[in-house]
Amino acid sequence: MNNMWFFTILLFFSTIVAMALPSNVGYPVPQLDCLSWRLAVETNNLQNWKLVPKECENYVGQYMLGKLQYRRDCEYVAKQAIEYAKGLKLNRDGKDVWVFDVDDTTLSNLPYYARSDVRFGTIALNNTKFIERLAEGKLPVIPSIQGVYKTLLSLGIKPVLITGAPENFRQSRIANLKKAGYSNWLKLVLRGGNDSKSAVEYKSSKRMELVKAGYRIVGNIGDQWTDLIGENVGARTFKVPNPMYYVG
Numbered sequence: 001m002n003n004m005w006f007f008t009i010l011l012f013f014s015t016i017v018a019m020a021l022p023s024n025v026g027y028p029v030p031q032l033d034c035l036s037w038r039l040a041v042e043t044n045n046l047q048n049w050k051l052v053p054k055e056c057e058n059y060v061g062q063y064m065l066g067k068l069q070y071r072r073d074c075e076y077v078a079k080q081a082i083e084y085a086k087g088l089k090l091n092r093d094g095k096d097v098w099v100f101d102v103d104d105t106t107l108s109n110l111p112y113y114a115r116s117d118v119r120f121g122t123i124a125l126n127n128t129k130f131i132e133r134l135a136e137g138k139l140p141v142i143p144s145i146q147g148v149y150k151t152l153l154s155l156g157i158k159p160v161l162i163t164g165a166p167e168n169f170r171q172s173r174i175a176n177l178k179k180a181g182y183s184n185w186l187k188l189v190l191r192g193g194n195d196s197k198s199a200v201e202y203k204s205s206k207r208m209e210l211v212k213a214g215y216r217i218v219g220n221i222g223d224q225w226t227d228l229i230g231e232n233v234g235a236r237t238f239k240v241p242n243p244m245y246y247v248g
Contacts, residue, residue: 034059038243044225049246052121060120060243064110073241078144081238082151088218090156097186097215098152099234101222102163104242107139107180113244121244134169137176146181158186162206164199167192199247204230
């Protein structure tokens with residue numbers, strides 16, 4: 001009888017433990033864990049990737065467009081940036097600047113990446129079509145990041161926009177930014193036609209020019225790690241989420 005009770009109790013607790021464990025414990029995961037993949041992308045643990053895995057197309061699409069998670073994540077980044085900026089002790093000499101990336105930071109390429117021939121980065125980017133879209137100057141704003149921008153202006157911090165777009169897009173970029181509600185930036189920096197530097201080298205060099213001119217980079221915000229690493233990154237950096245592509 002004692003043995004029977006022992007096995008009954010053992011069976012009871014075994015059932016409870018089994019119910020508490022995830023159903024895939026001890027079994028291979030049937031497909032890529034796309035949430036973990038995105039986390040690796042945002043933390044820069046996964047580098048130099050070319051395309052979003054095909055099995056993550058729906059996940060990335062739902063993240064960017066469905067249930068507002070992408071918007072909420074951007075709002076959280078913006079909240080931290082604003083709180084940081086409001087706590088700064090500024091010199092009030094006009095030399096405090098904040099560096100902004102443009103594509104998928106101040107303006108959004110999401111309508112392009114949602115297209116059926118791109119599918120949130122699971123299909124290789126058609127540079128011709130992408131450049132045509134930039135030339136149209138119709139990219140929408142990312143509202144929360146624009147909120148950071150306007151807060152900085154109210155605090156007396158001057159925005160500097162540094163984009164990897166080529167110099168011959170200057171007028172379309174200016175028109176797009178103004179139409180989206182941006183104004184009063186200190187500088188808008190575009191890549192020269194003969195500039196073959198990597199993204200990190202290019203953005204580092206442009207930040208170096210600011211520092212040499214006597215400016216203090218109090219903050220820096222971008223959607224790619226190449227916006228936020230290298231030389232003279234600023235007193236603090238902020239990463240806007242973007243699981244659709246990687247700039248190396």
